[in-house]
Amino acid sequence: MINGILHPSKVIAQLIQHGVTHYVGLPDSETSNMYNALMAEESITVVPVAREGEAIPIAVGLHVAGKRPVVSIQNAGLYEAGDALRGLAIGIGLPLVMFIGYRGHNRKGDTPDSAAVFLEPYLHMWRVEYFVVEGDEDLDRIPLAFDRATKTNMPVAVAIGTEYAPEDIE
Amino acid sequence: MISYADACRIINEHRGESAAVTTMTQSSYWNKVSEHPDLDMGISNGMSKASSVALGIALGDPERKVLCLDGDGSLLMNFGSLATVAGMAPKNFHHFVFNNGIYAITGGQPLPETGVHYADAAKACGYKATFKFDDLESFENSMAEIMAIDGPTLIELVVTPEPATEGVDQTWESNAKMPRQLRAMRKHLTGKDDWGPGGPFI
Numbered sequence: 576m577i578n579g580i581l582h583p584s585k586v587i588a589q590l591i592q593h594g595v596t597h598y599v600g601l602p603d604s605e606t607s608n609m610y611n612a613l614m615a616e617e618s619i620t621v622v623p624v625a626r627e628g629e630a631i632p633i634a635v636g637l638h639v640a641g642k643r644p645v646v647s648i649q650n651a652g653l654y655e656a657g658d659a660l661r662g663l664a665i666g667i668g669l670p671l672v673m674f675i676g677y678r679g680h681n682r683k684g685d686t687p688d689s690a691a692v693f694l695e696p697y698l699h700m701w702r703v704e705y706f707v708v709e710g711d712e713d714l715d716r717i718p719l720a721f722d723r724a725t726k727t728n729m730p731v732a733v734a735i736g737t738e739y740a741p742e743d744i745e
Numbered sequence: 746m747i748s749y750a751d752a753c754r755i756i757n758e759h760r761g762e763s764a765a766v767t768t769m770t771q772s773s774y775w776n777k778v779s780e781h782p783d784l785d786m787g788i789s790n791g792m793s794k795a796s797s798v799a800l801g802i803a804l805g806d807p808e809r810k811v812l813c814l815d816g817d818g819s820l821l822m823n824f825g826s827l828a829t830v831a832g833m834a835p836k837n838f839h840h841f842v843f844n845n846g847i848y849a850i851t852g853g854q855p856l857p858e859t860g861v862h863y864a865d866a867a868k869a870c871g872y873k874a875t876f877k878f879d880d881l882e883s884f885e886n887s888m889a890e891i892m893a894i895d896g897p898t899l900i901e902l903v904v905t906p907e908p909a910t911e912g913v914d915q916t917w918e919s920n921a922k923m924p925r926q927l928r929a930m931r932k933h934l935t936g937k938d939d940w941g942p943g944g945p946f947i
Contacts, residue, residue, distance in 0.1 A: 596805075597804065597805075620804070622829075623829070623832060624826075624829050625825030628794070628823070629823065629825065629826050629829055632791060632794035632797035632801065633797045633798070633800055633829075634801060635798050635801055635927065636766075636797070636798040636801020636802040636803070636805060637802075637804060638801075638805075638931070638940075639786070639798075639805070639927055639930050639931045640804075640806040640931075640934050641805060641806075641935035641937070642804075642805040644801070658791070658792060659794060662790040662791040663790070663791040663798070665944055666790050666791075666923075666924070666944055666945065666946065667790075667923060667927055667943075667944055667946075668942060668943020668944030668946075668947065669944075670943070727943065728940070728941055728942065728944070729943055729944065
């Protein structure tokens with residue numbers, strides 16, 4: 576699933592700029608390069624979870640302790656995490672940016688992958704604001720997501736609509 | 746077996762300035778003995794996730810002990826969290842699992858399997874130390890030692906079942922309690938009153 580070129584280092588720079596301390600989530604095939612780059616970034620602690628439903632409640636605890644976490648899970652994992660999103664993000668008014676892997680997304684709009692088909696309707700159903708990032712040219716949407724999460728005290732999604740690229744790909 | 750009341754009393758006697766994350770029946774007994782409500786968090790609208798919230802607090806405030814008063818049914822729903830906790834290995838995390846073999850809140854239906862060995866499971870996942878108690882005296886005599894060692898620890902307590910006789914009615918006010926508690930705890934832990942209203946309840 577390659578729609579645009581998105582470099583992990585540029586997203587990590589955004590995370591650092593917004594004071595992110597913890598990256599809570601589960602790797603997937605699209606985020607493999609991002610995961611590896613984050614493991615080498617000392618200023619952000621990666622918290623790997625066994626199942627996506629753990630990610631939001633761990634982020635709640637980190638926020639309560641004064642840290643700034645983000646969550647990173649695939650769209651299929653977001654569906655698994657539905658009750659945590661309901662009760663422990665929307666229900667408590669948690670200012671959380673969630674990076675959601677948009678598995679199956681393509682710019683043509685036709686996809687056989689129901690994980691992609693349901694993502695945007697699912698976010699609309701929960702009334703979760705979201706921004707789609709398909710490449711480096713969309714990076715200015717990440718500050719918007721942090722800004723909206725802070726201003727509304729609500730979770731906001733950044734749907735990552737491409738595979739993270741290796742750093743040496745231009 | 747140990748009663749909920751005795752278990753919570755003993756844990757509270759040793760809590761010091763620990764943060765406490767509770768759920769289900771444990772919350773109601775804990776609230777009767779706790780003297781630090783600003784350090785208490787009752788998870789009432791996030792089924793099974795007390796251990797994950799507690800892990801987040803433990804990672805975010807590593808100098809403070811964090812106690813999770815979990816239930817067996819709750820832990821079964823979030824069983825993978827044992828591996829997640831073990832992987833992060835927070836030294837300040839103490840996980841109490843109240844084993845009553847039933848879903849008490851819904852009236853006492855049995856768990857899918859009542860013979861699960863939670864302490865053994867945690868040990869197999871990589872918890873630093875695990876304990877299991879089914880009598881009050883042994884638990885009471887061991888609690889000082891448990892609180893002195895590095896976590897993550899899991900302490901399985903075989904408790905007398907207390908199935909609820911009435912259903913739980915959710916109200917706007919009851920649902921506002923958890924978001925208010927979370928904000929109060931953040932204020933206590935960080936000294937900053939910076940988490941404003943948000944969501945449907947506050």
